[in-house]
Amino acid sequence: MKKLLTVCLIIALAVPALVFAQGSGEAKSQEIVLKWPSFWVGADTKAAPITELVNQFNEAHAGSIKVEIEENPDTDGYRDKLNAQIAAGIVPDIFILNVDPTTLQFFEGDLLMDFTEDLKGDWGNGFLDGTLNAVTVDKQTKAIPYEMAYTPIWYNTAILKAAGVDKIPETMDEFWAMCDAVKAAGYIPTVQMTGGTNAWTSMIWYSHLCAALGGPDVWQKDFATDPVFVQAAELLNRMYQDGNTSKDAIGAGPGDAGGHYLAGEAAAFSNGPWYIARVKNEAPAVYDATEIATAPGINYSGAQTGYLLSALAAANTTDPARRAAVVEFMKWMTTGENAKTVSEAAGSILAVKADITSTDKIQTQFFQEVADASFVVETFSAKFPVDVVAEFGQALAKMAQGKATPEQFVAQIASVM
Amino acid sequence: MIKTKSQIAIDIIAKVGKWLFIAFFLFMTLVPIIWLIITSFKSNFEYETEPLGLPKVWQWSNYAKALSMSGLPRLFLNSVIVAVCTTALNLIVSAMGGFALARENFKAREGILSLLLAGVLIPIIAFMVPYFSIATKLKLYDSLLILIIVYAAINIPVSLFLIYGFMSDIPKELEEAAVIDGCSFSQRFTRVVFPLTKPGLVTAGTLVFIYCWNEFTYAMLLTSSVKSRTLQLGIRFFKGQFVVDYTSMLAAIVLTMIPTIFVYIFLHDKIISGMTAGAVKG
Amino acid sequence: MRNKNWKQICLFLLPALLLYAVFFIYPLFYVFITSFTQWNGIGSMKFIGFKNFTDLFANETFRISLKNNFIWSFALGFIQIPLATIMALVLARKPKGWKVYRTVFFLPNVISQVALAMMWTAIYNADGGILNSLLAAVGLESLTRNWLGDMGTALGAVIVQQLFYIGYFMVVILASRMGIPESYYEAAEIDGANVWQQEIHISLPNILPILITSVTLAMAYGMRHFESTFLMTNGGPAHATSVLGIMLYQNLGALKYGVGNAIGATLIVLGGVLIMTIRWLLNKKSQKMMG
Numbered sequence: 001m002k003k004l005l006t007v008c009l010i011i012a013l014a015v016p017a018l019v020f021a022q023g024s025g026e027a028k029s030q031e032i033v034l035k036w037p038s039f040w041v042g043a044d045t046k047a048a049p050i051t052e053l054v055n056q057f058n059e060a061h062a063g064s065i066k067v068e069i070e071e072n073p074d075t076d077g078y079r080d081k082l083n084a085q086i087a088a089g090i091v092p093d094i095f096i097l098n099v100d101p102t103t104l105q106f107f108e109g110d111l112l113m114d115f116t117e118d119l120k121g122d123w124g125n126g127f128l129d130g131t132l133n134a135v136t137v138d139k140q141t142k143a144i145p146y147e148m149a150y151t152p153i154w155y156n157t158a159i160l161k162a163a164g165v166d167k168i169p170e171t172m173d174e175f176w177a178m179c180d181a182v183k184a185a186g187y188i189p190t191v192q193m194t195g196g197t198n199a200w201t202s203m204i205w206y207s208h209l210c211a212a213l214g215g216p217d218v219w220q221k222d223f224a225t226d227p228v229f230v231q232a233a234e235l236l237n238r239m240y241q242d243g244n245t246s247k248d249a250i251g252a253g254p255g256d257a258g259g260h261y262l263a264g265e266a267a268a269f270s271n272g273p274w275y276i277a278r279v280k281n282e283a284p285a286v287y288d289a290t291e292i293a294t295a296p297g298i299n300y301s302g303a304q305t306g307y308l309l310s311a312l313a314a315a316n317t318t319d320p321a322r323r324a325a326v327v328e329f330m331k332w333m334t335t336g337e338n339a340k341t342v343s344e345a346a347g348s349i350l351a352v353k354a355d356i357t358s359t360d361k362i363q364t365q366f367f368q369e370v371a372d373a374s375f376v377v378e379t380f381s382a383k384f385p386v387d388v389v390a391e392f393g394q395a396l397a398k399m400a401q402g403k404a405t406p407e408q409f410v411a412q413i414a415s416v417m
Numbered sequence: 418m419i420k421t422k423s424q425i426a427i428d429i430i431a432k433v434g435k436w437l438f439i440a441f442f443l444f445m446t447l448v449p450i451i452w453l454i455i456t457s458f459k460s461n462f463e464y465e466t467e468p469l470g471l472p473k474v475w476q477w478s479n480y481a482k483a484l485s486m487s488g489l490p491r492l493f494l495n496s497v498i499v500a501v502c503t504t505a506l507n508l509i510v511s512a513m514g515g516f517a518l519a520r521e522n523f524k525a526r527e528g529i530l531s532l533l534l535a536g537v538l539i540p541i542i543a544f545m546v547p548y549f550s551i552a553t554k555l556k557l558y559d560s561l562l563i564l565i566i567v568y569a570a571i572n573i574p575v576s577l578f579l580i581y582g583f584m585s586d587i588p589k590e591l592e593e594a595a596v597i598d599g600c601s602f603s604q605r606f607t608r609v610v611f612p613l614t615k616p617g618l619v620t621a622g623t624l625v626f627i628y629c630w631n632e633f634t635y636a637m638l639l640t641s642s643v644k645s646r647t648l649q650l651g652i653r654f655f656k657g658q659f660v661v662d663y664t665s666m667l668a669a670i671v672l673t674m675i676p677t678i679f680v681y682i683f684l685h686d687k688i689i690s691g692m693t694a695g696a697v698k699g
Numbered sequence: 700m701r702n703k704n705w706k707q708i709c710l711f712l713l714p715a716l717l718l719y720a721v722f723f724i725y726p727l728f729y730v731f732i733t734s735f736t737q738w739n740g741i742g743s744m745k746f747i748g749f750k751n752f753t754d755l756f757a758n759e760t761f762r763i764s765l766k767n768n769f770i771w772s773f774a775l776g777f778i779q780i781p782l783a784t785i786m787a788l789v790l791a792r793k794p795k796g797w798k799v800y801r802t803v804f805f806l807p808n809v810i811s812q813v814a815l816a817m818m819w820t821a822i823y824n825a826d827g828g829i830l831n832s833l834l835a836a837v838g839l840e841s842l843t844r845n846w847l848g849d850m851g852t853a854l855g856a857v858i859v860q861q862l863f864y865i866g867y868f869m870v871v872i873l874a875s876r877m878g879i880p881e882s883y884y885e886a887a888e889i890d891g892a893n894v895w896q897q898e899i900h901i902s903l904p905n906i907l908p909i910l911i912t913s914v915t916l917a918m919a920y921g922m923r924h925f926e927s928t929f930l931m932t933n934g935g936p937a938h939a940t941s942v943l944g945i946m947l948y949q950n951l952g953a954l955k956y957g958v959g960n961a962i963g964a965t966l967i968v969l970g971g972v973l974i975m976t977i978r979w980l981l982n983k984k985s986q987k988m989m990g
Contacts, residue, residue, distance in 0.1 A: 037641060042487075043662050044653030070641040071487075074653040077637045083547040083954065084638060087740030090553055103952055108741045161865055194848070244900075248825040250935050251848030255663065256824065259465030272658040282462035347821060387953035394760075397936030404937075431894075435789055439800060442786065445863040446803050446916045449714050449810060450705055452818045468821035469829055510804035525700040529712070531975065538921040538970040542951065543963035546740070547726035570722035575916065579871060581910030586712055586875060586905070602707040618857050623870070629905035653809075663817070677809045682802055 003352060013052040032325045034314075035302055036094040039078045039193075041071040045277060048145075056331050056355070065325045067094070076197070086111065091315035094326065097143050099134055099308045102120035106313070108227060112142040112220045113314040115141045116328050117228050119144075126336060130376075131351040134308040144269065144330045145351035149272045151307035152369050158289035159187045159267040168293045172235065175296040176265070179244050188266040192245040194400065195250035198381050199393030201257045202236065202249075204270040204305060206392070207293035211303035211377040219383045224414035233406035240400035250400050276347055276362045292365040294373065302374030309381035337410040391416040436613035464663050479668035486651045486669060488643040496647040499564050499678075500629040504622045507569040512618060516606045518577075519584035520592065523602040530581070545638055552639050559641045567639065568629050576621040583617025584610055589674030623681060630677050648673045720901055727967075734961035739951040739954040751961035761962070764934075765969070767854060771942065772921030772973065774858050776914045783865040787872035790900055800871065805866035816930035819860045823847045847932055851941040857928050857940050857977065868913045875909035876902060911981045923968035 036054075040046040054067050072078045075098075083096060091111050097103050106112055118124075119141055124132060131145035155168050160178065163185035168173040179189035192202045209232035210218045212332070223229055239245055246260050261269040262283045280287045292303055310331060314326045332338065339352035347363055349370075358364045370376070381389045395412040398404040402413065442628045457473040486492070518526055548567060549558075555562035587610060589635055605617055611618075635651040640646045652673065655666035734751055736744035736789065755761045786804065790797045811821030822829045832841050846856040866948060875970035880901065887897045903910075928934065934941035934949075943966045950959035 035641070039658060042657070043660070043665075044657040045660075071643070072637065072641070074637070074656050075658045077633070077653065079540075079952065080545065080634070081638050083740060083951065084549045087546045087956065088550045090549070101601075105739050105741055107955055108739075111741065121660065136863050196934060197933060246844055248828075248848065250845055250931060251853065253820070255465055255661070256820075256826075258469075262462055263466035267790065272659065274657075278461075278660050282460065283463075326434065385950055385953055387955070388950055393933075393936050394935050397848065398850070401848075403935070435794065438785065438789065439794070441864065442798065442804055442865065446807055446866070447817050450806055453810060453814050456818075461718070466823070468817070468828070469827075498869055505727055510714040510718060513711040516723055517708045517711040519772075521702055521704060522707050523705065523708060529716075531971070534915070534919070534974060535727075536719065537916060538922055538948055538967050538974070539723065539727070540923045540925065540963055540966060542925070543960060544722075544726040544949055545951070547729045548722070551721065551725075566718070567722065570718040570892055572722075573719055577715060578912055578916065579909075582909045583875060583878075585876065585908040602704050607709075613878075620871050620874045624867070627809060629732050631809075636916070649811075667817075670811050674809050674811075678802075678806065681809065683807060697959055 001103065023101060031063060032065045032322055033321075034065065034093040034325060036067055036330065037069055037070040037072045037078070037081070037092050038096060039072050039075050040096070041069065042073045044073075045340060045346040046348060047275065049342045053333065053338055053341070061325075061328070062110070067326065067329055071254055077361050089268055091114060093330065094312060094314045097135075097311045098312040099143070099311050100382055100384075100389075101143075102266050102387075104135075104137055106138045106141045106415040107140065110316050113316045113323065113326060114140050114142050115144060115330070116141045123331055123334070126334065126353055128351050128353060131308050135311050143313040144334060145308050145311050147308075147310045148306060148349045148351050149309035149379075149382075150304060150349060150366055150370050150376075151207075151270055151272050152292045152293050152304060152366070153208065154261065154266050154267050155287060155291050156261070156264065156269075156289050158264070158285070158356075159185070163187065163267070166290060169296050172296050174296055176238075181241075182267045183237065188260055189268060191257050191260050191266045191269040192239055192249040193254065193257040194249065194393045194397040195251050195253040195256075196393070197386075198389045199396055200254055200381075201270055202239075203329055203389070203398055205233055205239065206236050207305045207377065207379040207381075208270070208303070210368075211305060211375075212295055212298040212300055215300045216303075216375040216377060218377060224410070229410050230406045233409045235394070237399050237406055237409075238328070250397050257284050264289075266356065269318060273366050276360060276366075277286070279362075280360070280408055287362070290362055292369050294369065300374070302372070304370055304373035304378050306374045306376045307378040308368065309382075311351075324345045329336070340404065354411050388413060388416050425624075449525055454671060455669060457664060459664050460581050461662060461664050476664065479665045482655075482662070482665040483669035483672055484652060487645075489651060489692075491643055492648045492651045493676075495561060496630060496649075496673075497644065499561055499568065499647055500626050502565045503568040503629045504625045506565060507572045507576050507625050508618055508622050509515070510569065511580050511608070511621065512611065512614070514573075515577050515580035515584050516610055519581045520587075520605070520610060533574045533603070537578060539655050541571060542584075542634065545634070548635065549638055558639060559645050559647050564636060564645070564647070567635055568632065571635075572625045572628060576625060579621045579624075580614060582619055583614045583620075585649055587613050621683065623684065626680060627677055630673070648650055706928040708880070710810055729962045730963045733956050734964040736957045738956045740752075740956050741954075744957075751957050752965065755958070755961055755965065760938045760941055761943075761946065763938050764943045765947050766920050766966075767923065767940065767942050768966070768970075769973070770854070770921075771924045772860060772918040772970075774862060775921040776977070779862050780868055780910070780914050780917050782862070783868035783871050783913070786865055786907075787871045787876050787906075789901055790869075790873060792874040793896075801870070803869055807864040808867050812926045812930060816927055819856075819927075820847065820931055822860075823856050829974075848936055850937050853932055853936060853939045857931055861927055868917060871913055872906060872909055875906045880904045885912070907985050911978065911985065914981065915978055918974050918977060919970065922966060923972070 012175045036206065038050070051069065054069055058066050058116050066299060072081065079098065082092070085092065086106060097106070116139065119132065127145050128148065131142055135143040135145055136142055143186045159182060160387040163181040165178045165181050169178045190205070192205070193199055194202060210228060213231050214221060214226070214228040218228060240249060245417065246266065248256055258271070258275070260266040262279060264283065264286050273278070286385060294304055312330060317323050323345055334352050336352060339350040339354040340349065340388045343350050343354060343356050344358065348361065358367065391413050395404065398412070399406060428605055439553045455582060456468070458475045458477070460476055463470065518530060552558045552563045555563070591613070592609055595605055600608060631649060633653070636647045636649055650678055652666055655662040655669065728947065731757065735746055735748060737747050738744040790801055813875050823846035825831060825848060830846060832844040844852060846852050883901050885899055892900065923944055925948065928940050928942055929945055929948070932940045934945040943962050947959050947962040947966070950962060961973055
């Protein structure tokens with residue numbers, strides 16, 4: 001017994017001892033160290049180019065500034081951790097902000113560094129149109145736009161050909177005709193899913209439909225009352241009925257949804273540029289057959305969906321040297337040259353104007369489609385807080401099973417807003 | 418005793434029933450393991466398009482990728498340190514508390530038990546913010562020590578509760594005899610109750626160990642560098658923002674499972690069977 | 700009357716209570732206090748009294764979740780534990796290969812839930828999943844469905860897969876059962892008691908404290924259940940499988956700390972009441988049983 005008690009005592013004494021040992025061990029030096037918890041690590045396609053950029057930055061500022069990447073794989077875990085840190089009042093030196101109405105709340109108070117003044121010169125002109133607006137609340141820009149997401153419709157033209165459809169549908173009538181032809185040929189017309197955190201693929205379809213019905217300002221309309229959102233729901237619901245999607249669509253997650261497209265079973269799919277590499281590596285035949293397009297037009301045509309996916313933000317500081325160091329780093333990350341490097345190496349589209357020459361067929365089409373789009377509308381997930389987006393999938397599952405009408409679908413989502 | 422026909426029939430049914438019961442659960446538990454191992458050799462394409470099929474080509478490269486996980490030896494060492502220290506700390510603390518609660522009668526007893534019970538109910542994700550505050554206030558953020566303390570504390574309700582249950586099992590007479598022999602309070606613990614509850618302690622310890630080995634949320638929250646991170650974070654390196662390398666992740670899961678299985682087989686089985694062989698002679 | 704050993708009792712309880720105070724009581728205060736506020740984790744908290752709670756009880760998803768938590772609790776406590784008990788009693792009689800079974804049954808607890816969820820999602824899948832293929836193979840085509848996508852079957856599907864993993868409690872109960880001296884059974888054998896009688900009159904009364912502990916723990920796990928549902932359905936379809944843990948997680952993710960923590964507080968209080976009641980009933984019953 002005495003032994004056990006001794007062990008406990010040792011532990012009880014050792015804990016504070018270790019605390020003090022750590023506390024006094026902090027060396028003071030002139031070098032400014034900026035810690036950057038990042039999920040662009042591990043298997044992420046941007047891991048290598050970004051690490052390289054950080055190393056170059058550190059070399060150029062040896063002795064004065066050092067940026068340390070803290071590897072935080074798993075975006076959901078990253079988000080949870082960031083929320084907890086901020087609620088505890090501790091903001092990381094530099095971090096990745098997934099831009100949506102939920103995270104924009106971090107702009108309240110003075111937790112984050114305000115870049116409004118710094119961006120007024122040439123630096124601010126280097127960003128794509130509208131991206132600075134996405135990270136500006138009450139005229140204060142507290143994050144630097146970084147990566148874009150564009151989510152066009154992907155068509156497997158081999159399936160269309162097999163079904164006797166010779167061109168990508170441009171109107172809804174053509175679209176439903178395409179669905180019938182594809183079904184008759186034994187394929188799945190569209191990929192849909194209600195699962196995951198945001199019913200991703202279906203949420204994108206819905207955003208396309210809303211844009212085609214409501215035009216460039218569709219999200220300015222009142223979600224609860226404007227008929228556009230019910231009409232879009234009716235169309236989305238039809239994509240779930242009569243074999244217009246796979247049998248497992250209700251409840252399916254991103255893995256199941258992507259699988260149908262990769263397997264060459266499904267004609268129309270939707271996802272961002274990050275999916276190109278997967279299709280290319282795992283399903284070369286599907287890659288060859290893929291064509292990128294806008295969704296069929298209704299009241300408006302040629303709309304594309306896209307939004308500012310992520311931005312770089314930093315903790316506010318009263319130390320001018322530290323502030324200057326952060327700004328210096330942000331500028332480095334968003335030079336046209338460096339954006340080009342990351343974009344070309346990772347297949348992503350950055351929020352920085354850059355002269356990118358893509359060697360990839362689908363990526364080239366992405367750029368072309370975005371440039372040719374009559375207008376670009378954000379997706380539902382970028383426009384609404386995360387709990388509303390979560391409700392979207394739940395309400396969709398209900399509607400798709402015939403347990404709710406499109407009106408009730410819209411009402412259920414609106415009830416969470 | 419001569420068995421009647423109906424008794425023989427019952428015996429046969431019981432025997433068949435018993436083996437069917439065992440066989441059913443063997444099937445239900447072996448299927449996931451076999452699936453996991455097979456799938457860890459598939460390509461992502463095969464997993465996504467035919468999650469239940471066999472791989473066409475066995476992808477040893479998944480294991481190569483899992484093994485090339487950055488900082489693997491360090492992560493492994495950290496996992497071992499955290500799991501071992503946590504288990505030790507948790508068991509000492511819980512056994513002492515459990516002893517006082519199970520073998521003594523006092524006013525606050527029921528109150529303390531209920532309080533601890535509430536601890537079992539707590540959805541631990543609700544504590545992310547306070548735990549992060551505690552870690553930074555103690556200046557223990559990004560250290561192995563904070564993981565050890567937090568894991569040991571989180572497991573107190575379950576361990577203490579289990580150990581309490583095991584300690585309540587021991588007949589009062591044994592202790593009474595020891596008191597007559599002149600055993601003090603702490604000697605009753607070390608000489609009588611502690612040895613008799615070793616199966617319970619080992620069981621609770623196994624559960625704590627496995628918890629530590631598989632825990633992700635707090636490992637992520639409370640650490641930031643490879644010096645204080647555990648294997649579970651390594652596994653997540655295969656999970657990108659939009660694209661997951663499922664099968665390499667499964668290969669990493671298989672690799673990280675192996676040590677726990679050994680811990681279970683050797684520690685648990687050997688200790689428990691060793692003990693029960695010479696256990697209580699009532 | 701004060702226990703004469705009170706000093707030692709305090710000393711023995713101290714380490715556990717100290718850790719408990721820092722890592723449970725203090726955070727509990729935080730949970731309960733914030734549950735009466737509107738707070739996004741950034742600005743200052745705004746006290747709004749019981750509004751979060753009244754809103755919750757008016758919320759349909761919350762009611763579904765609460766009901767599902769009770770279903771989970773009872774399923775784990777009164778289906779999984781009996782199964783685990785039977786298995787423990789069977790294995791304690793050392794049938795051929797029992798040590799292997801003991802290890803194998805425990806293995807699912809070692810596998811990460813992520814992998815288990817991936818597998819079960821594939822088994823239940825409507826498009827080429829094993830379950831539908833099996834049903835179709837034995838001519839029950841009419842029963843095939845989208846198990847996790849159908850609002851009527853999703854909850855059952857998620858619960859059933861979890862019920863099979865009896866290893867955790869089997870190990871606990873087995874450890875208690877193995878502590879019973881062989882001599883008890885030898886004596887009963889001589890008295891002519893058959894296996895059933897031995898199990899009922901010797902095993903059960905002796906493992907009763909652990910059984911009650913196990914039922915309590917299992918029910919508590921049912922109340923705070925989160926992981927496999929989160930991974931398999933995320934509470935869907937149409938909230939059919941939602942549980943309080945998922946609602947809590949989603950509200951924290953949406954920076955609605957007040958609502959989230961009100962869910963946590965409700966879970967702890969209602970779960971506490973449920974489990975105390977069950978414990979009280981079981982204890983009463985067991986006292987009767989023990990004589």
